[in-house]
Amino acid sequence: MTNGTLIPTTAERDAMRVVTDHACDLHAQGKDIVFTAAIVKDGEIIARARNEVADTGDVSRHAEVVAMAKATAALGTRDLSGAILIASCQPCEMCLSTMRWARIDRVIFAAQQENTGDAFFRFPKLTIRDFHAACDGAFDWCGGLDEHRVAHIYAPGDAG
Amino acid sequence: MTNGTLIPTTAERDAMRVVTDHACDLHAQGKDIVFTAAIVKDGEIIARARNEVADTGDVSRHAEVVAMAKATAALGTRDLSGAILIASCQPCEMCLSTMRWARIDRVIFAAQQENTGDAFFRFPKLTIRDFHAACDGAFDWCGGLDEHRVAHIYAPGDAG
Numbered sequence: 001m002t003n004g005t006l007i008p009t010t011a012e013r014d015a016m017r018v019v020t021d022h023a024c025d026l027h028a029q030g031k032d033i034v035f036t037a038a039i040v041k042d043g044e045i046i047a048r049a050r051n052e053v054a055d056t057g058d059v060s061r062h063a064e065v066v067a068m069a070k071a072t073a074a075l076g077t078r079d080l081s082g083a084i085l086i087a088s089c090q091p092c093e094m095c096l097s098t099m100r101w102a103r104i105d106r107v108i109f110a111a112q113q114e115n116t117g118d119a120f121f122r123f124p125k126l127t128i129r130d131f132h133a134a135c136d137g138a139f140d141w142c143g144g145l146d147e148h149r150v151a152h153i154y155a156p157g158d159a160g
Numbered sequence: 161m162t163n164g165t166l167i168p169t170t171a172e173r174d175a176m177r178v179v180t181d182h183a184c185d186l187h188a189q190g191k192d193i194v195f196t197a198a199i200v201k202d203g204e205i206i207a208r209a210r211n212e213v214a215d216t217g218d219v220s221r222h223a224e225v226v227a228m229a230k231a232t233a234a235l236g237t238r239d240l241s242g243a244i245l246i247a248s249c250q251p252c253e254m255c256l257s258t259m260r261w262a263r264i265d266r267v268i269f270a271a272q273q274e275n276t277g278d279a280f281f282r283f284p285k286l287t288i289r290d291f292h293a294a295c296d297g298a299f300d301w302c303g304g305l306d307e308h309r310v311a312h313i314y315a316p317g318d319a320g
Contacts, residue, residue: 057238058229059261060220069218078217094261097254100282101219122260123294126286134283 004142005132008108011043013145015086018045020110020149023088026050027153034153037063039071039104040084047071063087064095068102080104088150089116090143093123096131105139110150112143117156164302165292168268171203173305175246178205180270180309183248186210187313194313197223199231199264200244207231223247224255228262240264248310249276250303253283256291265299270310272303277316 002008008016015038022036035051047070052061064087072078080102085091089111091099099107118124128141162168168176175198182196195211207230212221224247232238240262245251249271251259259267278284288301 053238057232057236059232059238060225060229060258065220069220072217072219076217078213078219092257092261094254094257097252097257097282098220101252101254122257123291125294125296126290130286131283134285136285 002142002144003112004140004144005137006106006108006140006142008142008145009043011040012084012086012108015040015045015084016108016110016146018048019086019088020146022048022050023110023150023153035063035087035089037067037085037087039067039080040086041071041075041080041082046074046083060094062092062095064091065098068098068104072102078102084108089120089154090128092121093126093131096128100135100139106141107139108142108145110144110146111154112147115147115151116154119156120154162302162304163272164300164304165297166266166268166300166302168302168305169203171200172244172246172268175200175205175244176268176270176306178208179246179248180306182208182210183270183310183313195223195247195249197227197245197247199227199240200246201231201235201240201242206234206243220254222252222255224251225258228258228264232262238262244268249280249314250288252281253286253291256288260295260299266301267299268302268305270305270307271314272307275307275311276314279316280314
């Protein structure tokens with residue numbers, strides 16, 4: 001059961017399978033902070049990433065931000081118009097804002113805020129619907145795609 | 161005339177002078193994207209930065225995010241509890257969220273959203289008061305300190 005303003009394409013569904021596989025692999029390895037993301041453009045994954053906060057000591061290195069930086073480097077432009085952000089968990093406020101700065105207007109995620117609890121968000125009383133409204137619907141989104149595959153990773157009891 | 165929930169200390173006022181001087185210097189040099197920031201801890205500036213988006217091609221490298229990364233590197237911990245974020249312009253939604261991930265709960269800025277226009281924000285219908293409320297007031301803020309020193313830099317006509 002998905003929510004949002006868009007219906008994922010086949011390429012986006014395939015990319016989500018890759019992203020959720022990545023998260024499940026890291027979780028199975030016992031990794032501590034397990035978030036993964038990818039950038040799709042023209043039907044292909046052009047960048048993949050995982051959360052690198054612990055590796056870098058930089059709190060801004062969420063999987064989505066790293067994926068966008070990699071896509072930017074790969075394309076040679078920081079204008080990612082036409083690209084799609086795929087994430088294993090609903091992007092936090094920072095990632096959502098970074099997405100907008102990168103001119104990405106389409107985002108698809110698996111685990112949804114209402115099911116993960118608030119630990120992965122810093123302004124938890126704002127929902128993605130609030131952010132959508134606050135920019136006059138400048139992006140489309142879909143939450144809950146393949147959520148069942150990663151729900152065990154982001155269950156509220158595991159937050160920390 | 162300042163707004164917000166805190167009254168700046170002398171050390172914070174001194175740091176703002178440094179940050180706004182930095183912005184004015186860059187602007188006088190004809191730089192294109194002129195935003196500056198600093199991190200204060202125990203009354204001293206421990207990190208200073210300017211926007212590095214154009215230099216790095218990474219849209220997340222706003223002055224505030226770079227300043228926090230530098231402070232994290234300087235202190236050897238990504239927990240910046242007790243530090244203060246000083247910025248020449250009101251932090252955008254990305255920077256505000258990054259601040260919260262860094263556990264900074266005190267932010268002071270010069271130019272205010274209501275005076276700069278919306279070009280520097282990606283969810284312009286949300287104000288800092290909305291973000292403050294959305295985390296149950298988990299941070300204190302002051303906007304407008306030394307705003308007159310940088311108002312010419314961030315005037316709506318100059319946005320882009």
